[in-house]
Amino acid sequence: MNRFWKSALAASAIVLLSTTASFAAKTDLVLGIVLEPPHLDPTAGAATAIGEVVYANVFEGLTRIDAKGQVLPALAESWTVSEDGKVYTFKLHKDVKFHDGTAFDAQDVKFSLDRARDEKSTNPQKPLFASIDTVEVVDPLTVKITLKQPNGDFLYNMGWAAAVIVAPESADTNKEKPVGTGPFKLDNWAKGSQITISKNPAYWGKPVALDKAIFRIIPDPAAATAALLAGDVQAFPVFPSYEAVPQFQADPRFKVVIGTTEGETVLGMNNQKPPFDNLKVRQAITHAIDRKALIDGALFGLGTPIGSFFPPHHPAYIDLTGESAYDPALAKKLLAEAGHPDGFKTTLKLPPPVYARRGGEIIAAELREIGIEAEIIPVEWAQWLEQVFKGRDYDMTIVSHTEPNDLNIFARDNYYFNYNSPAFRDVIKQIEATSDTAKRTELYQQAQKILAADVPAAFLFQLPKTGIWDAKVEGLWENGPIPANDLTAVKWAE
Amino acid sequence: MLNYISKRVLIGILTLLAASIVVFIMLEIVPGDPARLMLGMNATEDAVQALQQQMGLDQPLLTRYFSWIGGLLVGDFGKSYTYSVPVLNLITERIAVSLPLALISLFLSTIIAIPVGLFSAARRGTLADSGTMGIAQIGVAIPNFWFALLLVYVFAVTLRLVPAGGFPGWNAGLWAGFKSLILPSIALGLPQAAILARVTRSALLDVLGEDYIRTARAKGLSRRKVLYRHALRNALIPILTILGLQFAFLLAGTIIIENVFYLPGLGRLVFQAITQRDLIVVEGVVMLLVATVILVNLLVDLSYALVDPRLRGRS
Numbered sequence: 001m002n003r004f005w006k007s008a009l010a011a012s013a014i015v016l017l018s019t020t021a022s023f024a025a026k027t028d029l030v031l032g033i034v035l036e037p038p039h040l041d042p043t044a045g046a047a048t049a050i051g052e053v054v055y056a057n058v059f060e061g062l063t064r065i066d067a068k069g070q071v072l073p074a075l076a077e078s079w080t081v082s083e084d085g086k087v088y089t090f091k092l093h094k095d096v097k098f099h100d101g102t103a104f105d106a107q108d109v110k111f112s113l114d115r116a117r118d119e120k121s122t123n124p125q126k127p128l129f130a131s132i133d134t135v136e137v138v139d140p141l142t143v144k145i146t147l148k149q150p151n152g153d154f155l156y157n158m159g160w161a162a163a164v165i166v167a168p169e170s171a172d173t174n175k176e177k178p179v180g181t182g183p184f185k186l187d188n189w190a191k192g193s194q195i196t197i198s199k200n201p202a203y204w205g206k207p208v209a210l211d212k213a214i215f216r217i218i219p220d221p222a223a224a225t226a227a228l229l230a231g232d233v234q235a236f237p238v239f240p241s242y243e244a245v246p247q248f249q250a251d252p253r254f255k256v257v258i259g260t261t262e263g264e265t266v267l268g269m270n271n272q273k274p275p276f277d278n279l280k281v282r283q284a285i286t287h288a289i290d291r292k293a294l295i296d297g298a299l300f301g302l303g304t305p306i307g308s309f310f311p312p313h314h315p316a317y318i319d320l321t322g323e324s325a326y327d328p329a330l331a332k333k334l335l336a337e338a339g340h341p342d343g344f345k346t347t348l349k350l351p352p353p354v355y356a357r358r359g360g361e362i363i364a365a366e367l368r369e370i371g372i373e374a375e376i377i378p379v380e381w382a383q384w385l386e387q388v389f390k391g392r393d394y395d396m397t398i399v400s401h402t403e404p405n406d407l408n409i410f411a412r413d414n415y416y417f418n419y420n421s422p423a424f425r426d427v428i429k430q431i432e433a434t435s436d437t438a439k440r441t442e443l444y445q446q447a448q449k450i451l452a453a454d455v456p457a458a459f460l461f462q463l464p465k466t467g468i469w470d471a472k473v474e475g476l477w478e479n480g481p482i483p484a485n486d487l488t489a490v491k492w493a494e
Numbered sequence: 495m496l497n498y499i500s501k502r503v504l505i506g507i508l509t510l511l512a513a514s515i516v517v518f519i520m521l522e523i524v525p526g527d528p529a530r531l532m533l534g535m536n537a538t539e540d541a542v543q544a545l546q547q548q549m550g551l552d553q554p555l556l557t558r559y560f561s562w563i564g565g566l567l568v569g570d571f572g573k574s575y576t577y578s579v580p581v582l583n584l585i586t587e588r589i590a591v592s593l594p595l596a597l598i599s600l601f602l603s604t605i606i607a608i609p610v611g612l613f614s615a616a617r618r619g620t621l622a623d624s625g626t627m628g629i630a631q632i633g634v635a636i637p638n639f640w641f642a643l644l645l646v647y648v649f650a651v652t653l654r655l656v657p658a659g660g661f662p663g664w665n666a667g668l669w670a671g672f673k674s675l676i677l678p679s680i681a682l683g684l685p686q687a688a689i690l691a692r693v694t695r696s697a698l699l700d701v702l703g704e705d706y707i708r709t710a711r712a713k714g715l716s717r718r719k720v721l722y723r724h725a726l727r728n729a730l731i732p733i734l735t736i737l738g739l740q741f742a743f744l745l746a747g748t749i750i751i752e753n754v755f756y757l758p759g760l761g762r763l764v765f766q767a768i769t770q771r772d773l774i775v776v777e778g779v780v781m782l783l784v785a786t787v788i789l790v791n792l793l794v795d796l797s798y799a800l801v802d803p804r805l806r807g808r809s
Contacts, residue, residue: 038532038576038770046534122545124533175578190663191577191587192758192766216660219762220753222643223659227756230650230658352769382526382771389535403536 025492027211029473031485032224032233034240036192036217039175042161043116046124048402048483051161052238053195053215055484058099059164059180062090062109062143063155069313069404069481071155075104075165075181076143085150085435092141096204098167099185105140112165113145125162131432152435153405160404161482183208183488193217209475209491228254228468235469237476237485242300242354248468255471258302259479260313263400263463265303265355267363268388270395271456272418275346280338282455285396286324287331288370289363295461298359303461308448309407312462313479316444320452324459331370343371346395350376351384355463356398363398389416400463404482407447408432410456419456502795506788513784514566514777518559521773527551528575528771549575562777571778576770581778584763591661592759595675595682596744602683603690603740608733610687611694616721618699627695633688642681642754649677659755678755682748686740693736697729704728730801738794742787746779 037049042059056064064074073079076090096104115121117129131151136144147154157163170179178186183205184197195215199208216233218224221241227233228248239245248254269276269285276282291305304312307320335343350360357378364374374396379387388394392414401409409415411428427447434440452459465480475489529545530537546552553561565572571581610626617623650658657674664671701707702725710720749761760779767775799805 036766039578045532046537047532119540120544122533122541122548124537124541126538126541127536190661190758191584192762193661193663193756216756218659218756220756223646223754223756226643226646226651226658227660230646230654232650232658232660380526380769382524382528382531382769385530385535386525386527390530401535406536 025209025494027209027492028213029210029235029487029490029492030214030216030233032218032227032236032239033215033485034217034219034224034238037195040178040186040189040195041166041174042164043112043123043166043171044175046162051483052485053197054178054180054182055161055164055482056182056486056488057184057197057213058178058182058186059161059166060182061158061160061164063159065156065159065404065482065484067477067479067481067486069479071159074159075109079155081435085152086147088145088147088154089138090143090145092143093204094141096181097202098170098181099179099200100167100170102167102169104165104167104181106137106143107140108165108167109143110135110137111168111171113163115166115171116163123162125160128157128160128163150433150435152432152440156405159482161484184210184213187212206488208488210487213487213490215485235467235473235476237465237467237469238480239466239468240354242302242466245300245302245466245468253471254468255473257465257467257469257476257478259465259467259477260304260311261402261463261465261480262311262404262406262482263402263480264306264309264311264406265359265398265400265460265463266309267458267460268394268397268399268417269455269457270392270416270418271420273395275338275340275344276395278338279455280334281340282458283324284331284334284338284370285367285372286455286458287327287334288366288372289324289458289460290326290366291321291461292326293366294359294362297362298355299461299464302464302466303355304464305461306459308452308459309401309410309457310444310448314444316441316448318445318448320448323452324455328369335370335372340371343373345373345375348374348376349384349388349394349397350378351381351397351399352378353400355400359460360398392416392418398460402463402483407444410451417456419454421450421454421456424450424454499792499796502792506785506792509788510781510784514563514781515559517777517780518562521776522555524771526771528773531771532576562774566781572774574767574772574775576767576772576775581775584775585760585778585782588758588760588763590664591675591757592745592748592761594671595679595748595757595759596741598675598679599683599686599744600737600741602679603686604737606684606687607690608694610691611698612721612726614691614695615698615702615725616717618702623695627692630688630691633685634692636685638681638685639750639754641685642677642751645677645681646754659757661757674755674757678748678751678757681754682744682751686744690733690736690740694729694733697732698725701725701728727801731798734794734797734801738790741790742783745786746783 033049033052035049037053038045038047040050040054042050042054060074062074062076063071066072075093077093079088079090081088092106098104113129113132113135116123117132131147133146133148138144166174167179183200183203185200187196187198189195194217198212218227224236224240225244228236245256249256269282271277295301295303305321307323310317348360348364350356360376364376367374388397408428410419411425427443431440431443467476469476472493474491474493477486529542529549533542533545562572574581574584614623614626646658649655656676661674662670707720707724710724746760748759749765752759752762764776764779
């Protein structure tokens with residue numbers, strides 16, 4: 001055999017070997033996330049980045065929220081609800097173990113829920129547990145929870161990341177070394193760099209397909225684009241650069257999935273501070289805003305307009321954008337009727353996200369058209385929480401309310417909108433006490449209408465979830481009903 | 495000499511003390527509460543208060559300052575509010591990235607800049623001189639994040655020779671760690687080299703105009719020998735000054751490059767700590783940087799004496 005044939009044979013052998021190797025599907029995945037979680041305990045911090053790493057992967061609750069936002073059983077395999085809607089009896093899965101080997105039982109459920117609602121609790125979602133009266137251990141696999149009053153959201157609430165079940169042995173160290181019952185356990189956290197989780201071989205439920213997942217922290221939008229293009233990360237479930245999306249849509253190596261989130265984005269107004277205490281002024285402002293131009297400019301066309309404070313993907317949603325359609329002439333007329341024919345000067349405080357900073361500039365320009373001069377004041381999150389949210393020291397602000405099921409913020413005392421409507425509060429109270437779906441839908445729609453009419457804030461758009469991942473990756477969530485990167489169904493196509 | 499050093503050390507300690515007070519007060523008046531930030535918009539008031547208590551934020555200002563300073567004296571930098579791990583651990587993890595990065599960039603900058611400066615100075619006024627200095631001028635003007643992105647698109651996205659960013663950790667092997675620092679150190683080092691080359695050239699030209707250079711040439715030394723033996727050594731003082739400044743910048747001021755390459759360095763730690771109001775981390779890093787700058791300045795001053803024998807007697 002001459003030299004040529006020898007090398008040709010060797011080359012084909014190599015090709016053959018490498019193609020055989022690629023038949024076996026990959027079992028590891030590198031995901032990009034924008035913000036690093038401050039720690040990994042969802043019962044002690046509100047940062048969405050915590051849920052994005054640990055929800056459904058490391059920690060589990062009695063129930064869980066799925067990709068569609070529905071409530072599914074998790075550590076509780078089933079439950080019964082008493083006639084009066086006040087007593088929930090949960091039947092727990094057996095043979096469940098925490099990652100450190102300790103057994104899971106009803107005592108852990110009691111411990112977790114009592115800890116969350118304790119006086120000294122630092123749970124970020126303490127209101128979720130406010131309706132609980134007592135938690136009793138009936139037997140090791142049965143828990144009875146009695147509520148103070150019926151709560152139609154209770155099973156949903158138990159599916160939040162802040163309601164996951166933790167063990168007394170590890171609760172205090174979960175921030176650093178999270179110990180849950182989930183299908184993945186923490187391997188390593190290289191601070192500032194990446195978090196690695198790996199398959200939990202002792203998992204009680206359906207085993208996951210991935211052996212290992214790495215969450216790599218990439219805060220810069222240009223770096224995120226480069227990391228995907230270079231193949232350093234294979235999925236970016238919440239991609240930070242709207243303008244780079246078309247580039248990926250045109251590239252067959254990637255799948256681009258634009259989904260919805262629970263992020264109702266609003267132009268908040270201080271309802272008790274003149275001139276915003278005047279309904280006509282608030283109406284004028286909503287009619288001055290062109291939602292389409294706003295979405296095109298701030299989000300590169302990727303958001304959905306909203307006319308009230310309710311997510312468009314919810315079955316009870318009604319489209320009320322017509323009530324506050326873009327109409328500068330009407331806006332000017334309303335402003336004149338309110339006693340401000342020449343407009344007025346005000347301020348607009350903008351937190352860091354790009355939707356707020358870019359959106360704020362567009363809105364300020366649109367308000368200028370009807371004579372309102374809004375001075376833009378950029379603020380950091382810490383400042384925003386201190387001044388706008390807690391201090392209520394602001395005129396207008398833009399923020400996305402990303403918590404699920406948060407219509408009730410407009411019924412809260414001393415919430416930053418300073419909005420107080422007894423009619424709205426009454427509807428919210430009824431919703432909380434109702435579990436019948438048809439009745440709830442009707443009440444939700446009533447609530448949406450009240451807000452659209454009262455304009456406590458200008459309702460702008462529902463924040464999109466721009467997911468980009470390798471075309472061969474399957475099972476990642478399309479929408480973001482809660483902040484999570486649930487990897488339980490994720491696998492590489494063969 | 496010893497007297498000189500001890501005086502400098504004393505000044506250094508006083509500077510550190512002053513810095514600690516300024517940093518502490520400055521961060522106290524910045525609006526924002528780490529506990530509220532941690533718990534977010536749905537938190538109840540009692541939960542925020544419970545967390546403030548856990549973090550020790552309910553203590554009066556002076557108590558907190560003295561317990562922090564007391565800790566620093568025994569090497570205890572305190573515990574991070576957000577990460578809830580010792581600040582010193584966080585800092586040492588980040589230094590493992592930032593220090594090698596700064597050193598490689600500085601090395602790169604020096605080995606490029608000094609030969610280029612010598613080359614240009616020796617050919618003053620020629621096309622070669624204006625050509626290299628023109629390139630150096632571009633190097634000074636190019637924003638380093640833009641240059642970094644360009645490097646990423648060429649070497650990581652298109653050629654796929656190196657990763658686009660990230661740091662695998664030194665545990666993953668010396669080469670893997672080094673590989674991830676190649677592009678960042680080029681992006682950092684080249685603009686620094688451009689500055690240093692211009693400084694080297696003008697320092698050399700200053701020296702070349704001195705009388706003793708003419709004397710050396712008159713003695714019959716070649717142009718080249720004069721340049722290396724007499725001019726370079728005497729031009730080293732401004733070069734060392736710039737190098738000292740560059741090192742301090744490279745250690746802490748690299749936040750933009752760290753973001754582009756998503757490296758877990760000191761710059762990003764401080765940035766993140768500021769946005770999360772993790773004040774104790776910010777304070778710790780700032781103190782460390784102040785100490786580094788003082789130390790580097792001291793070393794630069796001492797090296798003047800090494801370079802210039804006349805300075806040795808003066809102290």
